[in-house]
Amino acid sequence: DVKVTQSSRYLVKRTGEKVFLECVQDMDHENMFWYRQDPGLGLRLIYFSYDVKMKEKGDIPEGYSVSREKKERFSLILESASTNQTSMYLCASSPPSGITDTQYFGPGTRLTVL
Amino acid sequence: SQKIEQNSEALNIQEGKTATLTCNYTNYSPAYLQWYRQDPGRGPVFLLLIRENEKEKRKERLKVTFDTTLKQSLFHITASQPADSATYLCALGPGGGNKLTFGTGTQLKVEL
Numbered sequence: 245d246v247k248v249t250q251s252s253r254y255l256v257k258r259t260g261e262k263v264f265l266e267c268v269q270d271m272d273h274e275n276m277f278w279y280r281q282d283p284g285l286g287l288r289l290i291y292f293s294y295d296v297k298m299k300e301k302g303d304i305p306e307g308y309s310v311s312r313e314k315k316e317r318f319s320l321i322l323e324s325a326s327t328n329q330t331s332m333y334l335c336a337s338s339p340p341s342g343i344t345d346t347q348y349f350g351p352g353t354r355l356t357v358l
Numbered sequence: 359s360q361k362i363e364q365n366s367e368a369l370n371i372q373e374g375k376t377a378t379l380t381c382n383y384t385n386y387s388p389a390y391l392q393w394y395r396q397d398p399g400r401g402p403v404f405l406l407l408i409r410e411n412e413k414e415k416r417k418e419r420l421k422v423t424f425d426t427t428l429k430q431s432l433f434h435i436t437a438s439q440p441a442d443s444a445t446y447l448c449a450l451g452p453g454g455g456n457k458l459t460f461g462t463g464t465q466l467k468v469e470l
Contacts, residue, residue: 248401276456280462284366284462285449285462286447286459286460286461286462286463287402289457292457296383302457334401334402336401345390345407345409345451345452345458346392346404347404347449347458348404349401349402349403350401351388351399351400351401352399352400352401356408
């Protein structure tokens with residue numbers, strides 16, 4: 245079974261703090277994704293990566309950055325957390341396009357910024 | 359711009375009945391459409407994928423249809439059970455880099 249793990253289930257941070265969210269997958273997938281999920285807005289793509297050290301902006305990259313130094317690990321960074329970044333953050337991974345198009349999600353990190 | 363619409367109102371049905379959820383899209387020509395299930399506080403879990411050249415797909419009690427003319431997919435759960443209660447998301451793809459575009463989901467509640 246594919247397993248995607250996220251470093252924390254719940255996180256509380258203060259405005260202005262630098263926040264790191266870690267995601268690890270164990271299926272040697274090339275593609276990894278970071279989403280945030282808010283009521284009424286659904287899943288919105290922040291960043292994705294299709295290879296080590298490669299990254300692409302998603303639909304809402306402002307205020308976020310990412311790092312992919314190893315194939316299995318994809319980190320989301322909030323440089324200076326703000327209250328409007330309070331949300332559920334979901335990481336996902338998938339094999340290369342053309343093999344299967346399924347995304348496998350982690351359990352999510354519920355981040356609260358005070 | 360691309361738009362995916364799922365009924366934002368919760369769907370309440372009785373146990374044993376067939377639940378039908380709708381996913382409509384505009385300004386998009388997807389090669390495939392996927393359905394995911396999401397339980398509260400958890401990540402989505404993949405259920406079914408249907409490609410543009412397929413009309414219907416089945417998996418156990420689940421059935422998905424895909425009408426590219428109507429730009430609509432229907433997701434059916436037959437003989438529904440309380441354990442089927444969850445939010446169901448549709449997703450269209452691919453975008454570049456195997457991206458998916460997700461709908462906002464419909465909450466299904468199956469009552470005894």
